[in-house]
Each structure stands twice: as structure tokens, then as C-alpha cells.
Amino acid sequence: MREEAMATGRGGAGALAPDLAGSEPRDWLLLLKPRVVLLVVYTGVVGLVIAPEPMHPVLGAIALLAIALGAGASGALNMWYDRDIDAVMRRTAARPLPAGRIAPEDAAAFGLALALFSVVLIGLAANWLAAVILAFSIVFYVVIYTMGLKRRTAQNIVIGGAAGAFPPVIGWVAATGSIDLAPLVLFLIVFLWTPPHFWSLALFAHADYARAGVPMLPVVAGPRATRRQIALYTVLVVCSSLAPVGLGFAGLLYGVAAVVLGALFLRHAWAVLHDAQDEAGRSLSGDRPARACFRFSITYLFALFGALALDHALGGMAWLMP
Template identity: 55%
Template sequence: MTQAPAPSTTIDSALLPASPRDLFALTKPRVMSLVVFTGLCGLLAAKMPMPPVLAFTAVLCIALGAGAAGALNQWYEADLDAQMKRTQGRPLPAGRMDKQTALHFGVGLSFFSVLLMGFATNWHAAFWLAVSILFYVIVYTVWLKRRTAQNIVIGGAAGAFPPMIGWVAATGHLALLPVLLFAIIFLWTPPHFWALSLFIRSDYDKAGVPMLPVVAGLKHTRLQVLLYTLPMAAAAVLPWPLGLTGWIYGATSALLNAIFLVLAIRVATNRAEEPSGMKPEKQLFGFSVLYLFALFAALTIDRLLLP
């Protein structure tokens, strides 16, 4: 007599509810931390008295908006993430979540963050928050990333909005200083990401993403890192001679940009072909994160302590 097969105990992971940990991973928390910090600095630099609850809510909305954009980015790029070692462990390519959940989470979080920002602070800030989300998802993720090596150059604007949003949330209007803060991050993004893409270019090549080292080669990319560092440094120092900041920011900015420039020159003169020989690139990438945190921290301290 033939024995009936035992019922399967295997459960399709796509049918399981997404865990809070995986939902949080969708928001790209590492990227979000920098976004939240620059947004908070923009809000504090405005020096506008604001109830603590509303200030916290404004920063929370910036965080939620960034998280929503990250979730929608991972929803759209699940196929690319599955091909790259750096991103294979994310919830979607790892099979811990279905794409529909990621889409609903990202869209819902987007609407919630924008509406909350509008009702809690002002609709001007909500407008810029919506623009930042749409820019990252539609312009960078959908339009640019798979089509052109200029993806980081133009798409970098998406990560440059938070200090503007923080400032507008506090004041209700734009001014020259937050526009300069936008320009700093916009110009910082290419050397920051190109330094990373230089030593993980094989991942981008395998996934078919036209990052600059893949389509233009190492020498050209290294030169571009240096060329973009020059206007970035100029924009970063500019608030001081314009009288928008004091000596604390001016001295800190001069030091940080001098170090960045030295590291960029080392990258531009490096001739290594393999990741093992790309110590200058790895140093610049690591320092570039510290650079932005330190620069915006100095700006905030300067604006709060000096008249």
C-alpha cells in the first residue's frame, strides 16, 4: 500500500508578513542618518524659535520622506540589488518580502510624511519634501540610474534637499544660506559616490549600471573626482566670506576642504587597476562621510553660538 505524502511544511516567504526589521531596512537607515542630520542642521541654522514638538515633527517628516524614497528605490531596483554583492542581503533580493509590500509601504510613507509636514509646519516645507521624494524615485531611480553615467551628478540633488526643507520648516521661506547648503551636498555627491564606485565597479558592471568607472574608465573617473572637489570646496567656504557664518565655520570648513582636496589629488594620481590598490579611493570615501557631518555640525554650532 502506497503511503500518502506528508503535507509540506514549507511556507512561501512572500506570504509571510514583513518583519519590522525588514521594513526598517527598506528605509536605508544609514543613508537616512545623514539626511536627518543635515535636515536638523538646516532647521537649527535658521535660528527661528520653534516649539520642540514641532521641530521634532519636522525632522521626523524628513526622516520618513527619506525612508519612503529608499523603500521605493529598493522596490524598483530589486533586480539590480540581486546582482550586486553589496545589496544582495536586502529584504527584496533575499526573498524576505514581496515587492507589493515594499511598494505599498513606500507610497504610504511618502503621503504620510508630506501631509504631516504640511499640517505640522507649513506647506512650503511639505512641497520641498514631496519634490525630494519624487526627484529621488522618478528622476534618479527610474530615469537616470540605468541610462546614463550622469546619474549621480543630476540625481545627487535628491540628497541635497534636507537642509533646505529643515530651514523652510522653521522659517516658511528660502534664503541664500540653505541654497548654498543644497549646493554643497549636490557637488559633494559625485566625488563621494565615484570614490565608492571605483573600488566596487565590478558590481556595477555585472548589474549593467552605467556608473562612470564602467563606461569611462578609471583614469577619467579619478580626474572627475578631483574636478568636482574644486567647486564643492568653493561652495563650502563661501558662506564665511559672504557673512552668513562666523569664524568657527570658516576655520572648520577651510581645514576639512583642504583635507578633502589632498585626498582627491591622491585619487586622481593613483594608477591602481585592482580594488586592493585603491587605498586612496577608500580613504576619500570614508572621509567624505565624516566631512559632511563635521561641516554641518560646525555650521550649526557657529550659527547658534555666534551673533
């Protein structure tokens, strides 16, 4: 089945032959993975607003638009390359490329054009160091992760997670023109957050990944090992989330938020680890804890970075300190 999907998905003929007449503007938007773009822009905003040098609002908005376009370009190129495996996975089969609503060559051209435009745009609006990092993040996601790691190793998410951790660094560099410790800490938080986020998804979508031949951790190492890794990485991300306070670029408000959110994240990871399982390690609860952990991980990152931005805006609530 996979070989058939690859033949039709990569060759552009057969059952998945594009029907461009059926494409709509919404299909081109979906090609950009808008939910991912939203998270990328959000973390980029936080990197920009906590930077010590304020950026002109118009130039800042243009820089964030460039980050969004760069993330969308990465998503489009990812969908172009992965159209064969997307066609055999239930949760992705309706995407514009496997469904035949957009031609592969059009998707590739669209993604490449957006990538180039986004890099030039942020270079002109902000600085060329930000442009270089944005370009590297696109190449990392498309070439290193999508083409190189995703189909070859169970560590695809661990290494590939770096691609999604660049936006706060890009936001900071857009404002300051330099790299500092603070954005690197934000990079680390997102980097460590990525494995428990995606492995929670992989636990309840493992059949899809197995059908497509993608070596996600539950497929290769099994559910039990995956649950242990989710717990381990959750501990690591919660510990790293306290670093902004220890390093002095976040205050009491953020510290309290990090502790509370971290405790909730650990609770979800504990529930995943101790989910009732059969002898093969499969969940007896329909992977309810994994689904809950996946959903909360998104809330966690949004709330954590939001708390950091608010803490910065309020000066760390220094007025509460003696």
C-alpha cells in the same frame, strides 16, 4: 544572469519568491536605508537650527520626523524598483527584497504610504511650502533618479544628487516658511559633494555596477576619467564650503573648520587621482585611496555641517573678533 534576476525580482516568482514568514522588523527598517536617513535628517537639522526664526521644539521634532519618513519612503521605493539589479550586485544581494524576505508589492505600498504620510505630517506641523519641497524631493529621487537616470546615463549621480541636497532647504523652510540664499548654499554644498562621494564608492564597486548594467562613471568612462572627476568635484565642493563665510551667515569657527576639512578632503582626492594604476587605469593598491576617500567624505559632510550648527550656536565666535 541579469535577465534571470529581473524575471524573478520583478515577477515575484522563482528563486526570489518572497518568504514573508521570514521577514522581521529589522528587514522593514533596512528597507528605509537607515544610514542614508541619518545623514538626511542630520543636514535637515542644521538647516532648521540655523534658520533666523526659531521653531517650537515639538513642531521641529515632528518636522524632522517627517523628513526622516520621507527619506525612508524614497529608500523603500528605490529598493522596490531596483530589486532586479540589487539581486546581481554583491553588496546589495542580501537586501530584504532581492533576498525574498519582503514582497515587492508590500514594499511599494509601504513606501507610498510613508511618502504620503510624511508630506501631510510636515505640512500640518510646519507649513505647506516645506511639504511641497519634501514631496518634490521624493519624486525626484524615485522617478527622476531611480527610474529615469540611474540606468541610462553616467551623469546619474551628478543630476540625481539634487535629491539628497534638499533636506537642509526643507529644514530651513519648515522653520521660516520661505526660501533664502543660505539654504540654497547648503543645497549646493551637498549637491557638489555627492559625485566625489559616490564615484569613490563606484571605483571599488565598479564590477558590481558593470554586472548589473548600471552605467556608473567608472564603467562607462573608465577609472582614470573617474579619478579626474573626483578631484574636480572635490575642488568645487571645498570652494562652495567657504561661501557661508563670504555671504555672512557663518563666522570664524565654521571658516576654520571648512578650511581644515577641505584640505583633508583635497588630500584624499589627490591620493585617488595619483593612485598607482595599470595600463587600463585599474588600481594596483586594491583601491585603498578610493575606499579612504569614500569613508572620509561622510566624515567631511557630518563635520562641516556640525561646525556650521556650532558656529551658529556660538554666534560665529564673534568674541574672538576685534
